[in-house]
Amino acid sequence: MFCNDFFLFTLNRLRQVLNEQANGKYKLSVNDFIVKASGLALKDVPEVNSSWQDTYIRKYNSADIAVAVATENGLITPIVNGVEGKGLSFISNSVKEMAARAKENKLAPHEYQGGTFTISNLGMFNITSFSAIVNPPHSGILAVGTVQDKLVLDESSEKGFAVSKVCSFTCSFDHRTVDGAVGARFMGRFTSYLEDPITM
Template structure:
């Protein structure tokens, strides 16, 4: 019997993705472990492997298709002994290639482990109701699993509802607005656009230009940063930190680690300092939820890495307990695979706080946007020679500016200041973070 190959969920929060590229074609033989396709999620482009053996009978969803729902049939596999050309064709899946408006029901982001990647989001706007097609007697009701579960909990007869999803599919909003035993609600008249609805795209000026389609990664970055600035009250605290002692320690460590092929960067030591300071000031190693404040006993640092498709934050798990050589080796591996879109979901989803370093670009100081539902992010500027008071005398020192962005719902200004003080002390007396 032919096997339906379905769109996989490549991360805990994935609801749909882009079938970027097929690596096989109809008539190709595949076995377990063979690469079949490249799928673009909201975080990265990942490879999809075959789990069964057989011959590709049909490619249902062509490459380049956006908004393919998790679980949608994307290909048909004929198993050994079957004639691939005689395998039944898959029925068109109208919902597979049609993204729900504004992400639809599936766009409710789930918190990342410790972060959320995360991830808090505002509820997506419900699409305007559409009359559902008439169902014949005994015909299966089209409804999402979430809608069915809510209907069962509320004692609602789901077949009596009018679906507002694609092709009359009953979704969460339809069930939540219904009452047990109530008659099917008539389709509501179209409502005027809400105040928070996305603005119409600006007219493109008559200037020579190129237009590039937004990737899922870029769309996710835009959505999450907008949500962060709109829903998280940021408070910013900046300190100037003398780097001379840390630079000397780095030089000494690199000499001793040269035989092992390890070369520490300043950023490796900063990751360690942030992790240790979060353990010293646990009130800042937190995550805010509507009814709880989650405090973490381990510091997992999400480190911002720029990639061709956008920003991604691979995580150094337990950075507070790892040696700086281990942090350096792990960070180089994660950053390399991040740029090649080869990270596993668990390597970028999570984290208790974030670090963004733009010092290599000569940026003196900046304020980073919090990665919700994390409670803070540290922004690192360039180290530079500046006039500095040393032992009550004016001298010259290598100084960098660091700015902490804190979620003021979860972290008071005094607690944020305590973290910045601890971070500064560890950078200026770096042996303390190695003990």
């Protein structure tokens, strides 16, 4: 299990600019950037984009990310296929559209079965941080906490500190396929995309 706190200032600034330019065609959320960064990190660290198959490890060419959605009938995980090659606006609209259909029990089986990695975001429930159980046969699951205001040192401020938006990420792995070093490398690549979101 790997935990990271991440400062969202740069990401939120870019998100605001992109949303202002969208003319209502889409509205990017922080979660859309998280999905995209995960897909790119899976391509950079392909060992995580894999599954344990009893006698061998299967690696996948496409980053197909399952996004957990709470419904009246329990959790369901709509899948965005080929995230690494999709734009943020496509991801945003796809997740919103599938989440809405999931809550109405209107997803086809192929839209929620399979995938190669899971993201579970409990930020809307004001959960600071949590660890999630890996969803077999996936090798990893990313748990996303709520965005919080935190005081940080800021030498440019008269008071010497500033308030910054911070989000907590916890990633759990199947250690039959992903050892500690590989997991750390994945988290490093994931956070590097969030730190420099223009690269997405």
